[in-house]
Amino acid sequence: MELIYKKSLGILCILLIFIGCENKQDSDLKIGFFAGLSGKYSNLGVSSRDGFMLAFDEINYTIKNQKIQIIEKDDQQKDQKAKETIEYFVDNNIKLIVGNTTSSMTKVALPLIPKDTLLLSSTASSSFFTKKDDNLLRIQVDNSSKRYISLAKSFISKGYKNIFFIYDSKNKAHTDDYNYILEKIFIDQGGKKYIGKEDLNSKYSNILVQLQKTKSDMIVIVGNSVDSASIIQYLRLHNVHAKIFVSGWAKTNDFIMQGGKAIEGVLFSGTYDENSQDKRFLRFKTAYENKYKKSPSVFALQGYELAQIIIQNLRNSMDVQTLKQRILQIKRYDGLQGDIIFDKYGDVMRNFFMMEVRNSKFVVMDD
C-alpha cells in the first residue's frame, strides 16, 4: 500500500510541477509605442512604427533571452488620446515609452510621464524640448538656432527676402519654431519679417488670395506630406512661382507621389539623404523593402535608428531605470547615415544640408 501512496504522491508532484510551469509569471519587457497611426498625420506615425518594429523583428523581439513586448497605441494626433495613452502605459507599469512622432503630441505627453519612466522620440523636433534635463530623449535634431541660422543664411544668399509662411496649426509645437525662431533669425541675418502667415487648414482659395496680395519670393510650408503636396499643386496651378521651402515633416514618398511635377524645385533641409550609399543605410533599406514592399521614409529610418540605440543598451543591461544615463554615457552611436551624438540633455547633433526635388527625387544640393 505504501508503494501505491508513494507512486501517487510522485504523480501528483509531477502534475504540480507542470501546473507550476504553466502558470509562470510573464516576464516580458514591455515597451510602449504610441504615435498618430491613423488619419491625416499617420504617414509619419506608421513609417516610424514600421522602422522601429523592423529592428525588433530582426532580433525576434528577444534580448538576452528576455522577450520584448511592444504595445502599440494610436493617439490620432489628439491631445485627449495622447493623455489616455500615457495613463494606460503608466497604469500598466510600462517604464519605457517610445513616442510621440509629432512635437505637439510629445508636448502633451511629456508632463504626464512619471519620473521613473523614459520617453524616447525619433521625430519630435521642437526646440521646446531643447536643453531641458527631463526624461525625454530624441534622435531628431531639434529646430535649434544653429539650424535656422544656416537656413536663413541660405535664403538670403539666394536672394529670398520676402517669406510667406504657411503652417499646420494642429502641430503648433513644431510649426512655432518656424513661425518665431526662424523668422527672428531670418531678420537677424538681414532678412525681413514674414510678409504673410496662413494656416494650412484654411481654404486654399483664402491662402491664395493672401499670398497674391504679397510679393513673396519664398514660401515656407510646414505641414505633412499630403497637405504640403496638395497646397503646392494648388499654388502652382494658380501661377504662384515663388521658391518653396518645406519642412522635413513632409519629406516622404507620398509628397513625391501626390505632388506631381508641381513639386519640382521645392527645397528641404534635413539630415538624411534618401539616395545615400552608406552601407548601413542600404542594408536597412533592403530589409525594409523586403518586409514592407515599399521604400523607407526618413521617419522609418529614424524609428529604426532609435530602436537600435535601445537594443544596444538593453543588451548591456535590461534595467530601464538607468537606461537614460547609459544612453547618454555612451554618447556616440552609429547611425544609418553618420554618427548620432547626444548632448547631456539627450538632444542630438547632426549635420544639416539643403535638398531639392529634382525629377521626383530628393537630391542633396551641392551648395
Added chain:
Amino acid sequence: MHLKSLKNNILIYLLVFTIIPLFLGSSIILYNGYNSEKKNILYNHSQYLKQAKAQITSLLEDIEDKGEYVKKNYSRKKHNLVTGLLHVSKSINTIMILNNDGILTDFSSSTNDRIFIGYDYSNTHFFKALQKGKKSHWTDVYLSWDNYTPSISYSFRIDPNTLAVFIINLRALDDFSDKFKSGDGSSMIRIVDKEGIYISYLEYPEAVYQRKTILNTEVYKKYIKNNKIDEQIIFFDSKKEKNIGVYGLSEKLHWTIIIKEKYDYVFKTYYANLWFIILFTLLLFSISIYFSFRLSKSILRPLDLLSDKMDDIAKGKTIEKIEENHYSELEKLSQNFLLMQKKIALRENENRQKDKQIYDSIKMAQMGEMIGNIAHQWRQPLSVISTAASGMKMQKEYGLLDDAQFEHCCDLIVDSTQFLSETIETFRNFIRDKKEVREVILQEEIESILKIVSASLTNNHITLVNKIDYTHKINLLLSVGELSQVVINIINNAKDILLEKKIKDPLIIISLFEDKRGIILTIEDNAGGVPQEIIGKIFDPYFTTKHQSQGTGLGLHMSYRIVTESLKGDLIVENTKKGAKFFIVLPLK
C-alpha cells in the same frame, strides 16, 4: 534480495488492468471526437472561405463592371456620368479622370474638397502602371489624400488619352465582412492585401486605419509564410485569444482571406461532451478501483488466513482446521497444508525415534568401548591376582609357602584389588559427571582420561606420547565428562585407524599448551592422515569410513557439537606429514 508484496502486486495489477483500458478507451473516444469536430469545423470554414472568395471576386468585378461602364459612356456623358456613378456607388469615394500626362481633367468626390482640376497625378503608382501599358490596375492599400483613410484604387484607360481612377472606400469590405459572423457574434473574416496590410478586420478596425501589417503575427509566421493554404490553422491573435480557421487567397488580387472563429466557442459543444466523458470515465475509474479493492480483498483474505495458519504451524502450534473458502485452488492449498502438517508431525516422530535409536547405539558403543577399556585395565591386575592366588595354592600344596611368600602374594592381591577399585572409581566418575561443570586443573583431568585409554593402547602396542606441559597449571571451569568423551573418542578413532592400517610403530601424541587462541589440546597420530577429499566432511553426522558394524558416523559429529556448543570452543582437524592432528581449542574463560 528485495521482496515484493504479493498483495500490493495483485492490487496494482488489478488497478492497472482496469484503469489503463478505461483510460485508453476514453482517450481514443476523446481524440476521435476532437478530430471529428476539427474536420467538421474545417469543412464549414472551407465553405465560408469559398463564399468569401466568390463574394470578393464579385465585389471587385462589380467595380470593374462600373469601370467598363465609364469606359463605354464617358465620352458621351462626361461629368454627369462621373457624378451619377459616384452617387449610386457606396464603395467609391472619388472618381478622377486624368489625361495622358496625369493631369486631372474631371472628377467627383464625396469626401474631399481639396482636389482641383489641373492637379498632377503623374507620380502616382496607378498612373505609372497604366503608362507602362497595363489596361487596368488595382493598388495595394495606401493612405488616400482625399479623406486620409487607408484606401485602394482601381484605374483603367478609357481611351489612349484618358484614364479613370476609382478611389475605393475599404468600408465596403467591412459591410461585406459583416455578413460572416460566428455564432458568438464575432466577425469570422479578416482580409489582408498581398503586401500584408489589413484591409478588413471588423473586430479590430484600428488595424486597418493604422495600416497594420500581419507580418508579425503568429498566423502569418506559422501558416501564411509557409503556404498552408486551405489547411486548418490554429493560432493566437493579438488579444491572446485562441482561434481556429482556414485561409486562402482571393483569385483576383491575391488578397489573403482568413476565416476564423474563437477556438473556445467552436469547441463549446465538444467541451461539454468532454466534461461528460471525463466525469463518466472518472465514475468508471472509481467503480473499477472499488471492485479492484473488493476483488483483491476477497482473494487475499483466504491467503492472509493461510499465511496466519502457516505462522502458527511455524511456531509449533497444531492446526486442526482451516476455514473453508470459495476458491477451489485455495481450498486445495489449505487441505494440502493440513496434510503437510500431518506428514511433518509424523516425520518428526519418526526422526525422534531414529534419534533415540542412534543415541542408544552411541551409548551402547561408548559402553562397549568403556567395557573394553575396563577389560584392558583389569586384565593385568586380574592376572596378578590369579597368579598370586594360584601360586600360593601351589606352594601351599607342595609346602613351599612361607610367610614371606604368603605376605608378598597377599600384598600383590591387595594392591591389584585396590588398583581395580581405583579403576572402577575413575570409570564411575567418567560416566556419572558427564555434564557437571566444576573448576579443575586441566592437566590432572587429562591425566585421568589417559589412564582410561592407556591400557587399551598398550595392549594394542600403541605408544602414547605425552607432551603435556605440567609446569604451568591450567585452571579452568569445565564440564570434564564432556571433554573426556571428546578426547576418548578421538583417541579411540586414532587407535582404530592405526590398527586398521597396521601401522608400524604406531603412536598417538598428546600435547597441551596455551596461546592467543586459547587453551589448545592436540591429539596426533601417525596413521597417514584423513584423505583430502573427505577431510571437510568428517564432522558431518552419519559420515564414517569404518565398516557399518564398527561405526555409526556420529562419534566425531557429537565431539564437534560438544566442543563448539557446550564447551564454546572449536574442534579442528589437519593432516600432518605422518597422520591426522586434532586441535581441541578451549576458551580461556
